[in-house]
Amino acid sequence: MWGYTEQQKNKLKSIGVKKELLERKFESIMERELTYSEILKNYSEQIKIKLNNKKFNSLRQVEDIIRKKLLELGFIEVITPTLVSRNSIIKMGISESDPLWDQIYWLDNHSKCLRPMLAPNLYVLMNRLKNFIQNVKIFEMGSCFRKERGRKHLTEFTMCNAVIYPPPKHPRDELNELVEELMKALNINEYKIVDESSSIYGKTVDIVSKGIEIASCVIGPVDIDANWKIDHPWVGIGLGLERLLMVINNSEKISEYSRSLDYLDGIYIGGV
Ligand code: ATP
Ligand code: MG
Numbered sequence: 001m002w003g004y005t006e007q008q009k010n011k012l013k014s015i016g017v018k019k020e021l022l023e024r025k026f027e028s029i030m031e032r033e034l035t036y037s038e039i040l041k042n043y044s045e046q047i048k049i050k051l052n053n054k055k056f057n058s059l060r061q062v063e064d065i066i067r068k069k070l071l072e073l074g075f076i077e078v079i080t081p082t083l084v085s086r087n088s089i090i091k092m093g094i095s096e097s098d099p100l101w102d103q104i105y106w107l108d109n110h111s112k113c114l115r116p117m118l119a120p121n122l123y124v125l126m127n128r129l130k131n132f133i134q135n136v137k138i139f140e141m142g143s144c145f146r147k148e149r150g151r152k153h154l155t156e157f158t159m160c161n162a163v164i165y166p167p168p169k170h171p172r173d174e175l176n177e178l179v180e181e182l183m184k185a186l187n188i189n190e191y192k193i194v195d196e197s198s199s200i201y202g203k204t205v206d207i208v209s210k211g212i213e214i215a216s217c218v219i220g221p222v223d224i225d226a227n228w229k230i231d232h233p234w235v236g237i238g239l240g241l242e243r244l245l246m247v248i249n250n251s252e253k254i255s256e257y258s259r260s261l262d263y264l265d266g267i268y269i270g271g272v
Pocket of ligand 2: 206213215216
């Protein structure tokens with residue numbers, strides 16, 4: 001029986017072939033060489049197809065699906081600064097002793113940071129827009145930054161945060177409806193709504209699909225509302241767009257669908 005040579009293994013590893021497949025045994029050297037060249041050919045074909053295919057990047061597609069649905073449901077899209085102040089973080093209930101503090105990318109002597117979440121800016125807008133609209137429905141989509149890595153965590157990821165302040169109907173019903181509409185639009189049929197706890201909000205509700213947390217939802221009022229002069233019930237959902245892509249594409253590695261120099265829309269190009 002024959003296995004791949006070390007050189008072949010390194011090449012296969014570099015184009016993203018799974019570990020267990022690297023240990024494959026062959027009846028003859030010829031069979032091995034044929035398989036090896038077939039894998040390389042498929043790999044470059046896949047990249048070529050992707051490059052010839054004029055469709056948008058999936059991350060952008062998911063963004064578009066969510067945007068279309070939220071606009072249809074009467075939400076207004078907002079675009080707020082990526083840099084947020086230290087005070088905003090403190091008003092979110094995250095103090096220097098909190099482990100979340102160390103996950104933040106601080107800038108300019110801890111006076112500001114790359115936003116780890118969209119909520120602080122949305123809190124400000126909820127309060128401001130309440131003077132003009134009876135039921136504020138806004139959403140933002142954009143990069144958030146946290147010092148965490150792994151198969152489900154990126155240092156830069158795309159969050160979509162939508163809030164209703166105050167919800168016209170019963171908050172829980174309003175949230176359930178919103179989740180249902182979004183999941184339907186994304187074609188995610190199998191998901192669970194799970195009660196969770198969060199150090200920031202207290203009680204939260206997570207949306208879990210294929211064992212992956214794809215979103216966290218809050219039903220306000222919560223303690224930190226007072227820091228933002230929010231004094232009515234509200235509901236909010238924070239979706240992770242790359243996590244949604246993991247679920248949609250049955251991916252086990254979030255980096256495949258992230259902002260990346262190594263992956264082109266799920267296809268590894270780092271080995272070329
Ligand atoms: P987790 O427990 O998985 O670390 P979280 O509860 O800290 O996530 P939230 O603050 O609830 O995350 O953020 C809302 C959503 O943003 C999450 O449900 C997830 O889909 C996504 N998300 C959070 N952190 C990351 C990350 N580091 N990389 C990619 N997506 C993330
Ligand atoms: Mg969460």
